[in-house]
Amino acid sequence: MSSPAIEFDGITKRYGRTTALDALSLRVGRGELVGLLGPNGAGKTTAVKLVLGLVRPTSGTGHVLGAPIGDRAARARIGYLPELFRYQPWLRAREVLTLHAELAGVAPGRRAAATAEALDRVGLTDRADDPVHDFSKGMQQRLGLGVALLGEPELILLDEPTSALDPVGRTDVRAIVRSARDRGATVILNSHLLTEVERVCDRVVILHRGRVIASGPLDEVVAADGVRLRVSDLDDAGRRVLAGFGPVSTDGDWLSIRPLDAARIPEVVAALVATGGRVHAVEPGRGSLEARFLELVTAPEEETA
């Protein structure tokens, strides 16, 4: 159990001339709940598929649950909800789960119970005997979640698990993910819904153009509080005063100081006015994952490289 859940060692993946992952190194420990973030095309789905052996690395190596990535036996201990979730439309929900239980190697005597449990977990018990064909998109995603949870896997890979879910469903997913982690499972969650990620994940990894641009515990990655100001007639003395409060960056007419304790904003304004600066606008910036994400992803190339 000491081996990490996932370990990528300089994995590069190219599709023809597109580089999806660029020498990606990544480590996810057992029992972690990690959010894998990044703009469209960053390589999140590719990274998840690599873990399962659905795609093969162009170069580099990786391990999952102590075995090389894509290892067949290790896949028995992994649950997966694909980004493109589709299940045999001509089967009933219960039959899809039973099939997966069989394929995952759940003992014959345990299959019915495991299936019923998964149905209950994702709220599909009422519709268990309806064909998947008649399911709405969100119901199909719930079924996919059930498939991913089947047989208590050690590692659960969820590629945008809430993309089709209503607000109630999203709350359910949060509860599901937390209880899986409490059971000791490792969960990797790809998502664009940063507030969701912020609410459940212990750690985030942000990918951009196939590379990790930030990673770490949530509170380290999340941007600190700060302030944005529009000021005119600012002289050098004023700038020095501002720099005394914290790191300053400029963006057109706007200045921002981050990190800065929100309680100190009136002090900043008073100091500016004292040096003759004219303050037109003050915007307190609350630290959030989204703010940090935008900052990182829209930063000029040199800074992210």
Place this chain on the structure above:
Amino acid sequence: MIVIARLTVRELVRRRVVWVLAALTVLSVTLVAVGLDRLVSLARADGTNELEIRIGVSQVLILIAFMFSFVLAMTAAFVGAPAIGGELESGVALAILARPLRRAEVLLGRWLGSALIVVGYTAASGLLAIAVATQISGYGPPDPFLAVAFLSGQALVLLTLTLALGSVLPSIAAGAIAVVGFGLGWMAGVLAGVAAAFGVEVLGQVAEVSRWILPSDGLWRGVIYGLEPPLVVMLATGNLPRYADANPFYASAPPPLGFVIWSGVWIALVLGVSSWWFERRDL
């Protein structure tokens, strides 16, 4: 592999493919029965002698078998092409292939399940048609089981080809290529006969090679042989031995054993190579 084969059979039953095939069987057997019944009773009323009727019935059966082999080729293409390709396109395959099983197991399981249905359909439909024809005319082909076995073999070759192509190409392309290949193979077979009759060696070699590349037409010769009364064979070899072989609806001998073995090897090879490819492709 067995799980996937069972799943495939269940899919073909649930999606009503099996029922459509059963309905087609009933329809085609009824048509054969009515048609032959009219033909034979008209001929007898005309005073045509029994020998001629017997030859006539065998020729009609061969013609029907030819049309049936075309229907079978289409069936095999429709069942085979989406077996792997369809699920890759829809995304169903992603969840399945993330499970601890080899991709080759999925491919072979799909093949096995589809093969069961296609061969079952061929056997049921073919034997029933022959039985009905025998009942009506009083004459049966010399070797109905051999004919049906070769017909099944032909269907299996096409099923294998479409399934294999479907694992690397879009399923529509796979189906289309297989049907065109079937047609070309048949034409090459005709050409081979003509070439042999007129001694055009190069053409003969090209046709011969194509027969080994796609063994469906070679197996078709076996179907004819199983349906051809020995009498016709005798007549033909007595009169025009060389030219008779140019007739695509005539065979003086079954395909050589070596060719039958090659067909089996061909199926195994195609499945092997496509499994190898499929195992390595990105999904």
